[in-house]
Amino acid sequence: MTSDHRRIDAPKLGEPYLLTPGPLTTSYEVKEAMLRDWGSWDDDFRAMTREMRTRLLALLGPGAEDFDCVPMQGSGSFSVEAMLGSFIPKDGKVLVLANGAYGQRSAQTMAYLGRDHIVLDKGDYLPPRGAEVAQILADDPAITHVVAIHCETSSGILNPIDEISEATYAAGRKLLVDSMSAFGAIDLRPSDIRFEAMVSSANKCIEGVPGFGFIIARKSELEAARGNSHSLSLDIHAQWAAMEKTGQWRFTPPTHVVAGFLEALRAHEAEGGVAGRGARYTRNRDVVVEGMRGLGFETLLDDRWLSPIIVTFFCPADPNFEFSRFYDLMKAKGFIIYPGKLTVVDSFRIGCIGQMDEHVMRQVVTAAKATLNDMGVASAAPPAAALKERAKLAA
Structure with missing residues (x-):
């Protein structure tokens, strides 16, 4: 373009x-792609869902074969809640790294879910650093997971996910990344930065429209998440299992949004x-x-x-x-x-x-x-x- x-x-x-x-x-082509109606059960739409999942995984680069992509209806916050509720065990404990509204929202979500958590709050100006994460994890062996925001859009700060990841895995813990506003424009390669799962949504750097988010997670984490979710509709394992078996979304998908998003993914590829x-x-x-x-x-x-x-x-x-x-x-x-x-x-x-x-x-x-x-x-x-x-x- x-x-x-x-x-x-x-x-x-x-x-x-x-x-x-x-x-x-968004582009005129994305808008135009949404002018047709699709049957959510139809083979053509199931093929669109398969292509979308495949294209999103390809954005990971090397190491993508260990992951799978699970789209989830709703805004990006729905997908964040789905990730937290599906991959953090009920008896787990989370370190939430906050330096703005979206880190605080993850902490609020943990409170709603009743999952044990603590917050490192850096305020509006500064990122959480790897050394701080390492110290907190050393002081609290009960922590099982770290939750980090890739780009905190309340301030515009780009957080150092690489050093956060290094500190997390050096301590034997797991990292979950909210890459809502960064994925598609800023590399998040599992060959360079280890993480168990990340989330983003259709209406961010891929340049689609609102209507769904997506979770990209290690297949081992997806398999282990069975029965862990607090929610019927936000159960990532159940959504993944249904898509693997039938190619369909469990509940009514945003068909027009998916069609527009596929056009956006093709334009994304063409741009480099x-x-x-x-x-x-x-x-x-x-x-x-x-x-x-x-x-x-x-x-x-x-x-x-x-x-x-x-x-x-x-x-x-x-x-x-x-x-x-x-x-x-x-x-x-x-x-x-x-x-x-x-x-x-x-x-x-x-x-x-x-x-x-x-x-x-x-x-x-x-x-x-x-x-x-x-x-x-x-x-x-x-x-x-x-x-x-x-x-x-x-x-």
């Missing part, structure tokens, strides 16, 4: 660009797979960060932790800046940005994923500059207290 096609795709349909971590701006998709997103990030900093905005994170998925910016201290008005004016210019989700300071986020390229990101910066002028904001600099807090926590 060419850069020019991405530049005209959203305006062609009269839609604003979605600068979010998903749902995101994980490396090609990741390179475009990285360029998107670099362009928007440089441009917004040129306007006076500050990023929440130091450069080394910035992901190519989404970037968090501090809200300006200027009294004329009001986020709701900034949002509305940006939307009127064709760009839907994302509110902040931090616990300490006011912020907003700009997503780098979806059917966008660097040309679109330059338009985003131009729109932001015009919007500041419209609002009478003289400076986009954040409050001094926000910078002080960042410096203190990053020290």
Whole structure:
């Protein structure tokens, strides 16, 4: 898909660009693929499900033969809960690594499930590090599993999964990865980074639409999960066993979403797979960060932790800046940005994923500059207290 096609795709349909971590701006071809109806029991749809599972496994690269892919209806959080409830034994104990809303959501899920757990909470600015994980595991031999977020989109931080994995397996424990907003654009190869299972969803870096998530897990873990789930509908072993036996989903699948997702997977391959998709997103990030900093905005994170998925910016201290008005004016210019989700300071986020390229990101910066002028904001600099807090926590 060419850069020019991405530049005209959203305006062609009269839609604003979605600068979010998903749902995101999709191609016309993905939308078009959803115009046909499919029978969930039909051989054609079962073949689509097989192709989808095979293509997703191929994204793992070397070592994929030890894994299988199980799609699960619902949002990404459904699949995260399915993973936690299916692979963590009822008598297990979990170390949840949190540095934002999605790590906290995993901890909340563990509480709902009644599974024993502890949380390493790093706040909004910093990632959990391997040495910290190693120390906690050494101090608590009852811990059986570690749960990590690959890209924490509440801040935009890319967590060091490699060193987390190394610490986990050096201590003889197991790692489960929420790669919701990273898989498909950032490598997660089992030949390089060991894990037992990971989850993602259709409406993230593969550039499909919402409707299902998917769990990629070691076959040995899938087999061992029989009877472990707390839930009928979120039982990964039961879903996997049914698909292996019949090729069908246990309950009504999102047929149109699967059709669109297959088209997105083919486009992903044509772009160069994980490396090609990741390179475009990285360029998107670099362009928007440089441009917004040129306007006076500050990023929440130091450069080394910035992901190519989404970037968090501090809200300006200027009294004329009001986020709701900034949002509305940006939307009127064709760009839907994302509110902040931090616990300490006011912020907003700009997503780098979806059917966008660097040309679109330059338009985003131009729109932001015009919007500041419209609002009478003289400076986009954040409050001094926000910078002080960042410096203190990053020290």
